[in-house]
Amino acid sequence: xxxxxxxxIVNGTVVxxxxxxxxxxxxxxxxxxxxxxxxxxxxxxILITGLANVQSVRTAEMSDAPYLLLCRGKEVSEEMLKxxxxxxxxxxxxxxxxxxxxGLLYSAGIKPVY
Amino acid sequence: MHFEYKVEGGDFTLAGYASSQIKKTxxxxxxxxxxxxRVVVALYEAEVNIVAHAYRGVIYADIQPGGITLRLVxxxxxxxxxxxxxxxxxxxxxPQVREMGFGAGMGLPNISENADSFSIExxxxxxxxxTIGINFK
Numbered sequence: 001x002x003x004x005x006x007x008x009i010v011n012g013t014v015v016x017x018x019x020x021x022x023x024x025x026x027x028x029x030x031x032x033x034x035x036x037x038x039x040x041x042x043x044x045x046i047l048i049t050g051l052a053n054v055q056s057v058r059t060a061e062m063s064d065a066p067y068l069l070l071c072r073g074k075e076v077s078e079e080m081l082k083x084x085x086x087x088x089x090x091x092x093x094x095x096x097x098x099x100x101x102x103g104l105l106y107s108a109g110i111k112p113v114y
Numbered sequence: 115m116h117f118e119y120k121v122e123g124g125d126f127t128l129a130g131y132a133s134s135q136i137k138k139t140x141x142x143x144x145x146x147x148x149x150x151x152r153v154v155v156a157l158y159e160a161e162v163n164i165v166a167h168a169y170r171g172v173i174y175a176d177i178q179p180g181g182i183t184l185r186l187v188x189x190x191x192x193x194x195x196x197x198x199x200x201x202x203x204x205x206x207x208x209p210q211v212r213e214m215g216f217g218a219g220m221g222l223p224n225i226s227e228n229a230d231s232f233s234i235e236x237x238x239x240x241x242x243x244x245t246i247g248i249n250f251k
Binding site: 058 | 126127137147151154159213215217224
């Protein structure tokens with residue numbers, strides 16, 4: 001599914017990496033535990049999280065997961081934004097909860113990693 | 115090729131900088147993406163461990179044609195029970211570390227899983243040295 005469609009489904013706002021909206025993603029993983037994200041063997045998945053700090057962007061970078069969906073309207077700090085731009089990471093901010101974002105995307109056909 | 119990075123304990127803003135630099139270098143060298151991911155995941159977990167648990171540390175990275183050797187030397191409290199620390203789910207991390215998305219007792223087991231060789235030397239009230247080896251093929 002196109003990231004632009006995904007953005008629409010979660011009523012999202014693009015914060016960085018707009019050029020990636022024309023790319024497609026097949027899988028997503030929802031977690032606030034970055035150590036758990038780092039155990040995944042897949043890449044190019046959407047990281048759905050409520051963790052709004054530099055480490056969520058770093059984890060996306062290290063996991064080769066260039067799509068970060070930040071839930072509950074969490075603010076993106078300057079450090080997060082700088083790091084996301086540096087690594088061309090798409091950050092979409094959604095007003096919905098992590099549960100709702102995950103549910104909507106699952107219903108729309110995005111696959112779980114497990 | 116040899117690289118060194120200083121890491122400050124408690125500085126979560128910069129945690130991951132060394133891992134990011136190593137990732138960029140390995141990409142430039144044309145290493146297999148799957149291997150790069152194993153290297154950076156192991157290194158990032160280890161780098162976060164220094165920030166989370168030690169006072170300061172240095173990361174030494176040696177890249178050779180056959181693979182990479184990472185040595186993370188920290189000054190810190192040391193690990194009282196290495197076997198326990200290697201157990202999935204065991205953690206002594208502070209609430210601040212947990213707020214950063216870490217400290218769930220998954221770091222050392224994940225480093226071990228991604229490494230071809232992995233050793234821990236530790237001394238109480240002195241520090242810990244992790245040595246991680248990952249082959250390129």
